[in-house]
Amino acid sequence: MLKAELRKKYLNKRKALSNDEAFVFSEKIFTNFVDYFKPESGQKIHIFIPIEKFNEINTHIFIDYFLTRNIRVFVPKIVDMKLISVEIFSETQFEINNWGISExxxxxxxxxxxxxxxxxxxxxxxxxxxxxxYGKGFYDSFFESISEDSKKIGVNYFNPDECIDDVWKDDIPLDYLVTPTDVLSFKGGFE
Known part of the structure; x- marks a missing residue:
């Protein structure tokens, strides 16, 4: 299936989730992440702030957990059409950008x-x-700028069941996917 078709299909599937379903799934994804990766004090984690109108995974659960355990937290911000990484703390001030995203x-x-x-x-x-x-390419560019040892972990409500037919040569795959039911590894197969 083509990216444009998958983008439309999974935006609709995500929007069909109730707020309660999305929250319960987000909690399960969070638990699977913590149980599998066991983040520790002093580690550095880059994580996105959810776009609520797109019913994204509630990453506030993750961020609160990290900040209370002295795990360094970094979030994306788009500056001059480039994704930068800003370190945040419990007192960090946020604003809504032109796309309706908290930064x-x-x-x-x-x-x-x-x-x-x-x-x-x-x-x-x-x-x-x-x-x-979402088709803007920010994360592919960002992935090129980070260490090869940084684990790139996707989070999604849905497990994979279809292939992407139009993968581009510049696309950088994830290392793992965390869903409400599984942690999948792409570094040599499923774990």
């Missing part, structure tokens, strides 16, 4: 590239780790 007020790029984990938004991920996002 930190700060435009100071952390300069960090050796994240332990990069928790990545997506609409769909296939069985090879290829992802369908």
């Amino acid at each position: 930190p007020v700060s435009i100071e790029d952390s300069g960090i590239s050796d994240f332990d984990f990069v928790i990545t938004p997506l609409l769909y991920c296939d069985v090879k780790g290829n992802r369908v996002g």
Whole structure:
């Protein structure tokens, strides 16, 4: 299936989830992430702020957990059409950008590239780790700028069941996918 078709299909599937379903699934994804990856104090995690109108995974659960355990938290911000990584703290001030996304007020790029984990938004991920996002290419460019040792982890309500037919040569696949029911590894097969 083509990315455009998958993007439309999974946006609709996501929008069909009730608020309660999305919250319960988000909690299960969070639990699966923590149980599998066991994040520790001092680690560096890049994670997105959810776009509520798109019913994205509630990553506030993750962020609150990380901040209370002295895990360093970084979030994306688009500056001059480039995704930068801003470190946040419990007192960080946020604003809504032109796309309706909550971002930190700060435009100071952390300069960090050796994240332990990069928790990545997506609409769909296939069985090879290829992802369908919103089509802007921000994360592919971001993935090129980070350490090869940074684990790129997608989070999604849905498990993969279709292949992406139009993967581009510049697309960078994920290393893992966390869903409400599974943690899938693309580094040599399913785990």
